[in-house]
Amino acid sequence: MPVLWFLSIGFRPRTEIITTQPIYWPTFSLDAWHMIWEDWPMAKYLRNSVLAIIGSVLIDLVLAIPAAYSLSRYTYRGRDDIGFYILSTRMMAPAIVAIPIFFLFRNMGLLDTVWALMLIYAAINLSFVTWIIRSYMMDIPKELEDAAKTDGAGDLRILWEIIIPAILPGIITASVIAMIFAINEFLFTLLIASTPNAYTMSVALANFTGGSDGLIYNAIALVAFLAFVPVFIVVVLIQKHLSRGLTMGAVKG
């Protein structure tokens, strides 16, 4: 319900939205549509979002696949502690690390860039991605690997040629979930992207709140909807794997 109503707001003229008497039968208008593309560099925000998100997911995969492989396949001293450490970073409140990260990026000259967002999104999601992939790797029967080993394949070759293709659904699930979290991230984006240089869709929303115009709700609704549609489509495609991904593999389903 709220979604339909919200969607209707995206296509209404501004005057209809903030009135003391709400208007329930809207008149259709593309005001907001024109506004977000013409008065605001929405295309640039969109590009920022896409770059930061895809970059962060790639970083995550490059780091997480070997890590998950190591955690799921080898037994060695400290393995459980390492795994637990990776998991525990998921629990850190963004607000705790926000201040130091802010200074760190400022000193590195990364403040207000897409690169900073990419790095931070990757860090936020790394624990998630590692654990999801790990859970899929644990399901691979050992015989499969043993067979490859007798054929003389090295460990990394097994990883590359057997395990990665076998857990592709897991990798995709992890990527999609990382993507959603990255799109949704708000606090860091707010702090790091302090000018339109690095604004993403989620902070672009906060953009429409200031200034003499007050809250520009139809634009907010429309931007929210634009960000929602691709996510929704992708999630419907992977919905079989969703519950497992959301619980980092703790629940099979």
Place this chain on the structure above:
Amino acid sequence: MGTSNLSGTGADQTAPARPTQKTFKRRSKRLKAWFPYLLVAPAVIYLLLITLYPGIYAIVQSFYAVKFGPWQPVGFANYARLFNDYQFWGALWNTFVIGSISLTLQCLIALAIAFYAYRDPWVKGWRIIFLIPMLFMPSAVAFIYKLFFLDARVFADISIRLGLIDGNIAFQSSIWMSRSILILADVWQWTPFLFIIFVAALQGQDEEVEEAARLDGASWYQIFWNISLPMMKPVIAVALILRGIDITTMFTNVFVITKGGPAFGTETISYFIYRTGFKFFDFGYASSASVIMLILTIIIAQFVVKRAFVSAKV
């Protein structure tokens, strides 16, 4: 950084694996012991950079007064101030109150719907519909609720038309009204998360046991209470922990909808840190609050997550 290093090893190792095998047998043996560490190292280093560094930084900074000029060492003054700051305690309390009510509601609603729907042939469709709130950007959801309750007062208007109330509701001046909006927004957006997980768990349960119980004349709540619920225990624990973490770090809704008001009645810990740090630029003080949070997080993590994730690993 770690990234390039790792992709490098990946590419090299695969290609020349065969010729080196005999010649470097001894070296490869030593490498073998290190190999698993080598594989996790990049990820761990990356996370250490982004968690340990800020952690230490926050601890150091919490012993200084950091305003615009140079850092002034103040010893434990920030902590002493924190201890006497009713706003800080208030923020802890608010986080707890809003979080626990919201979490309880979400869990009960999700359980009820999941138990009702999991054998429904339409469950796939339900799942997709339920997903919708979850997939909206949280900031957008927050704006929806702000508009609905505060700015356009749709809720109040509908209530008046239905004759439920006369006059306007004082959302902006009542602490509990504001808290209710935050709770409602959170429940609306995240009940689907629990629903999806619970449905998956219920579908995974043994159908025959359930069928047998039904034939024996067990009622639905007996089945639920004696069969489904015990089976779901680890799943519920994991789901609640994940959700609980997110709720205790609640920021976006507070930032958009209430700004912590009225009278700091909805200010969560995250918002408290944000406000002292980035609005009053009292970074040292904000850091001391962060450190307290960090310690709480570590304690809770040790206690709960280790157990939940180990038991659910099977």
